[in-house]
Amino acid sequence: MEHLIGFYPMWYVPSVGSATVIAIIATIHVLASHTSVGASILLAYLATKAHRENQPQIYDYIKKYLLALLVFSYVSGSITGPGIWFSATVANPRGISALIHNFVWVWAAEWIWFVAEVTLVYILYYTLGRIDQKSWLRLAWTFAIGSWATMYIIVGILSFMLSPGHEKWFTTGNILDAFYNKNYFPHLFMRSAYMFAIAGTIGLVIASLMKKDISEKVYKDIVKTMSYWGIGGVILGSVFFGWYFSTLPERSIAMLTSIVPTWYYALIFALLLLVLAHFVLTAISPRFVKVHTAYPVYLLIFFLGIYPEEKIRETIRKPYIAGEFVWVNQVIAKDVPAKGIKSEVPTIQQAGFLAVNPFVPEGLKRITPENEIMAGKAIAILQCSGCHNVTGNSGLRPFAKKFEGMTDKNAVYNFLANYLTPENHPPYMPYFVGKDEELRALSAYVADLVSKGGRVSARIEVPAQNQARIDGR
Amino acid sequence: MQNYAVQQNLVRWSLLGILGSMLLLGKVVFAAQDVGRMLKTMADPAGAPFFPVVMQLLQVLTWALHMVFVWTSVGGLLLSIYALTKKEDNYQRLARGLIELSKVSVSLAIVIGVAPLLFYQVIYDPLWYSSANLSASWYIMFIVLLLVGYYLLWFAYFRRASTSQSMLFSIGSVVLLLFVGFIIHVVNYQSLFPERWVQWYTSGGTTMNHHGWGIYAFHPFRYLSLLVFPSLTVTGIFMMLYGWYFGKREDIGKEYASWVARLGSRVAFYGSALWFVSHILHIATIPSEWGVKGSVFSILSIVVMALFVGVAFMAQKSPVSTSIPLLLACTVNTLFIAILREYIRVASTARFGYSIYEYKVNLELLSPMLFLGTTLGGLLLYAYAWWMAYQAGRTPKGKVYEASETEHRLGDLSVFLVTLWAMVFIGVGLIVIVRNYV
Numbered sequence: 001m002e003h004l005i006g007f008y009p010m011w012y013v014p015s016v017g018s019a020t021v022i023a024i025i026a027t028i029h030v031l032a033s034h035t036s037v038g039a040s041i042l043l044a045y046l047a048t049k050a051h052r053e054n055q056p057q058i059y060d061y062i063k064k065y066l067l068a069l070l071v072f073s074y075v076s077g078s079i080t081g082p083g084i085w086f087s088a089t090v091a092n093p094r095g096i097s098a099l100i101h102n103f104v105w106v107w108a109a110e111w112i113w114f115v116a117e118v119t120l121v122y123i124l125y126y127t128l129g130r131i132d133q134k135s136w137l138r139l140a141w142t143f144a145i146g147s148w149a150t151m152y153i154i155v156g157i158l159s160f161m162l163s164p165g166h167e168k169w170f171t172t173g174n175i176l177d178a179f180y181n182k183n184y185f186p187h188l189f190m191r192s193a194y195m196f197a198i199a200g201t202i203g204l205v206i207a208s209l210m211k212k213d214i215s216e217k218v219y220k221d222i223v224k225t226m227s228y229w230g231i232g233g234v235i236l237g238s239v240f241f242g243w244y245f246s247t248l249p250e251r252s253i254a255m256l257t258s259i260v261p262t263w264y265y266a267l268i269f270a271l272l273l274l275v276l277a278h279f280v281l282t283a284i285s286p287r288f289v290k291v292h293t294a295y296p297v298y299l300l301i302f303f304l305g306i307y308p309e310e311k312i313r314e315t316i317r318k319p320y321i322a323g324e325f326v327w328v329n330q331v332i333a334k335d336v337p338a339k340g341i342k343s344e345v346p347t348i349q350q351a352g353f354l355a356v357n358p359f360v361p362e363g364l365k366r367i368t369p370e371n372e373i374m375a376g377k378a379i380a381i382l383q384c385s386g387c388h389n390v391t392g393n394s395g396l397r398p399f400a401k402k403f404e405g406m407t408d409k410n411a412v413y414n415f416l417a418n419y420l421t422p423e424n425h426p427p428y429m430p431y432f433v434g435k436d437e438e439l440r441a442l443s444a445y446v447a448d449l450v451s452k453g454g455r456v457s458a459r460i461e462v463p464a465q466n467q468a469r470i471d472g473r
Numbered sequence: 474m475q476n477y478a479v480q481q482n483l484v485r486w487s488l489l490g491i492l493g494s495m496l497l498l499g500k501v502v503f504a505a506q507d508v509g510r511m512l513k514t515m516a517d518p519a520g521a522p523f524f525p526v527v528m529q530l531l532q533v534l535t536w537a538l539h540m541v542f543v544w545t546s547v548g549g550l551l552l553s554i555y556a557l558t559k560k561e562d563n564y565q566r567l568a569r570g571l572i573e574l575s576k577v578s579v580s581l582a583i584v585i586g587v588a589p590l591l592f593y594q595v596i597y598d599p600l601w602y603s604s605a606n607l608s609a610s611w612y613i614m615f616i617v618l619l620l621v622g623y624y625l626l627w628f629a630y631f632r633r634a635s636t637s638q639s640m641l642f643s644i645g646s647v648v649l650l651l652f653v654g655f656i657i658h659v660v661n662y663q664s665l666f667p668e669r670w671v672q673w674y675t676s677g678g679t680t681m682n683h684h685g686w687g688i689y690a691f692h693p694f695r696y697l698s699l700l701v702f703p704s705l706t707v708t709g710i711f712m713m714l715y716g717w718y719f720g721k722r723e724d725i726g727k728e729y730a731s732w733v734a735r736l737g738s739r740v741a742f743y744g745s746a747l748w749f750v751s752h753i754l755h756i757a758t759i760p761s762e763w764g765v766k767g768s769v770f771s772i773l774s775i776v777v778m779a780l781f782v783g784v785a786f787m788a789q790k791s792p793v794s795t796s797i798p799l800l801l802a803c804t805v806n807t808l809f810i811a812i813l814r815e816y817i818r819v820a821s822t823a824r825f826g827y828s829i830y831e832y833k834v835n836l837e838l839l840s841p842m843l844f845l846g847t848t849l850g851g852l853l854l855y856a857y858a859w860w861m862a863y864q865a866g867r868t869p870k871g872k873v874y875e876a877s878e879t880e881h882r883l884g885d886l887s888v889f890l891v892t893l894w895a896m897v898f899i900g901v902g903l904i905v906i907v908r909n910y911v
């Protein structure tokens with residue numbers, strides 16, 4: 001154990017990859033959280049209106065909406081929020097660590113608002129009609145602005161994941177430089193606009209469900225409010241999206257135009273048109289408000305809007321997972337002088353990628369003809385599986401497809417040795433790190449995989465000859 | 474002559490013994506150095522942005538708060554299932570109330586759990602990430618099962634008119650919550666054995682268990698004493714508080730309220746006795762080499778808990794009036810448990826020379842100020858919101874609580890504070906962006 005790097009035990013999800021696990025949890029969370037933040041403001045607005053115009057029936061609607069929020073948004077949102085964190089922890093422990101070690105206090109401040117949000121949504125629900133309207137309104141506005149505050153914070157952290165923004169952060173280490181990225185405001189405004197479209201859609205669902213319980217006038221009023229806010233949300237959100245796009249780092253734009261499939265854009269564009277059309281119709285006439293149209297629209301937002309958006313966000317960050325210094329495969333690839341962080345690449349090149357990892361069995365650290373293929377599989381899992389299915393031919397950018405037809409290990413080696421180098425590697429993928437014999441082992445594994453039809457077991461077995469028992473029980 | 478042979482053998486064996494233990498000791502010392510080095514290289518090179526001891530303090534305090542709501546979640550469900558088996562009206566009514574308690578508690582347990590998770594990961598990142606990743610798939614299942622378990626609880630709540638359905642959903646829910654608690658227990662417990670992680674992950678050097686389905690260590694007494702028995706105890710205390718709070722509300726009925734309090738005091742006492750036993754067993758089964766058993770923290774926690782059990786015993790006489798003192802005793806007791814629990818971690822990692830007090834620090838002052846400001850504003854805002862909820866709860870059904878002049882002013886202040894916060898946050902952002910990019 002001459003050189004050691006603080007890697008953690010690797011978690012490998014065959015086929016779809018750990019990235020997909022994060023994406024699913026994140027999609028649920030984004031839908032739930034944007035619904036609830038958007039709704040908190042819409043409801044505070046409606047409550048003000050109810051109070052000013054003396055329309056008590058609006059409160060009945062608010063109460064129903066709050067219950068829907070509690071049951072849907074708060075249950076799933078507050079669990080999937082830590083869920084993103086949990087899944088990112090096991091998929092990218094050193095990425096999440098980098099974020100936490102920079103932003104722990106900012107996150108802690110956000111937590112103060114989380115607690116406010118969760119307690120207030122219950123308090124609002126239980127005290128509606130039991131305390132005077134003025135007091136309730138104040139709680140409602142506190143709730144609304146406090147909820148929105150959580151978005152102010154998380155957007156800064158998300159922007160940092162993409163890029164620390166200003167180059168000078170690497171030398172100043174100033175948290176303000178890292179947090180208020182160039183795309184902070186467009187990003188914040190974009191989400192803040194779209195959230196009204198999301199909350200408005202579910203607002204229409206709820207309105208249509210209680211049509212019989214409220215007067216015609218109140219019903220129309222509510223539908224109009226939801227529709228106008230929704231239309232504004234879609235249009236402004238799209239304007240801000242354009243602005244957001246223009247502030248992305250160059251490498252992200254390159255990725256958007258090269259590896260993000262075009263049909264993703266088509267989906268999102270079609271969805272925006274659909275949501276807009278739906279709101280326009282309901283604004284024209286409340287007759288168009290139907291559960292069996294509004295609810296499917298809401299579900300489509302999930303599948304056609306947010307899921308592709310999350311996938312794109314993940315893709316344009318590549319090859320990094322955080323702050324343009326930690327790669328997806330957990331290697332710190334760049335110095336951050338301000339924090340005393342050193343690139344680990346030189347150590348790995350010199351000592352070997354497997355040798356520096358404490359969780360690689362001793363029997364794979366030195367490569368021999370017996371363990372070459374297994375060592376190669378370990379390298380593939382450790383270094384490539386964040387973005388590739390390395391043991392099969394389906395799912396996430398499968399190796400079997402990327403190396404189709406390459407059954408000769410020398411051919412694979414010659415290809416990779418010229419492609420995944422610091423000079424030639426594509427912008428979306430890190431270059432290979434490790435010793436030459438490790439690249440040969442990886443190549444041998446790939447050739448073996450391809451020649452076996454593109455699928456092998458994910459299990460790693462250290463050949464008996466190479467096994468060296470480790471101390472301990 | 475025979476004697477001589479025996480002596481010779483004795484010498485031979487003892488020499489071998491000494492040699493053997495030297496080898497073993499050497500290996501242990503050597504291994505300890507290796508493990509220590511591993512832990513240190515794992516610690517994030519960015520360092521902590523603030524003094525580790527502050528992180529530690531916040532972690533311990535917020536964990537204690539997290540657990541209070543975990544306990545009322547699990548305890549509320551366990552007791553509601555018991556109450557549902559009884560035919561009497563009071564029990565049926567109690568069961569519905571407990572499900573409601575549990576429902577709100579889970580939300581709070583989840584949201585408060587975020588705080589220790591944050592602070593913990595700053596100073597104990599090597600422990601948390603290694604252990605979570607050893608059982609990565611279970612770590613994901615934590616989220617999935619919690620989600621399902623919480624929805625079952627909501628079903629139990631919506632179906633509260635039907636005893637059998639409510640019971641079914643409650644049982645499903647509590648089983649899942651207990652399992653979720655087990656997963657987080659495993660992650661916490663495994664993290665205390667850095668010397669075995671590599672061995673666990675590689676199955677002794679033969680493979681790499683990257684599937685994440687392994688569970689490598691758990692500790693039944695720790696689980697019982699941190700989750701199951703305190704759940705009963707604390708929910709019992711909560712029932713006493715219910716009697717105290719609602720006893721004054723006419724539409725609830727004094728008789729029912731004091732019946733709940735009396736039952737609660739019984740539950741609290743028996744629960745605390747079991748908690749005490751499991752606590753002793755927990756301490757007794759901590760590996761001796763860690764030096765925790767005889768430590769002052771263990772002894773103090775035992776003494777404090779014994780006193781707490783005493784108070785719980787006496788509280789049975791007049792449950793309503795002793796509910797607040799018992800709550801205070803329980804708070805102190807919980808803090809001592811939280812401190813002991815942290816000490817176990819300190820002691821276990823000290824074996825390898827890991828100390829959070831030596832964690833690299835990259836001091837940064839702006840973001841702690843943000844946190845401090847937010848917390849102060851937030852506390853005022855919570856106080857206002859809880860106070861209004863408290864007043865609303867005291868007002869009989871059908872009546873509206875009219876806020877006083879002071880309460881109105883507090884309400885204005887609360888809206889003002891949150892707006893001010895938002896403006897400062899955006900304002901600072903604008904300044905930074907103009908300076909950096911325009």
Ligand code: HEM
Pocket residue numbers: 082532533536539543546579582583584585586587589590591593619650651653654655657658659661662695696699700
């Ligand atoms: C309702 C479901 C939950 C239950 C039953 C539960 C139960 C527990 C238990 C029993 C422990 C102590 C484990 C031990 O030390 O052996 C614990 C610790 C912890 N829980 Fe929870 N928990 C729940 C939800 C959560 C959630 C959602 C989070 C995160 C957001 C969380 C964060 C934590 C953390 C960080 C610790 C360790 C804190 C420390 O060591 O300082 N818990 N929980």
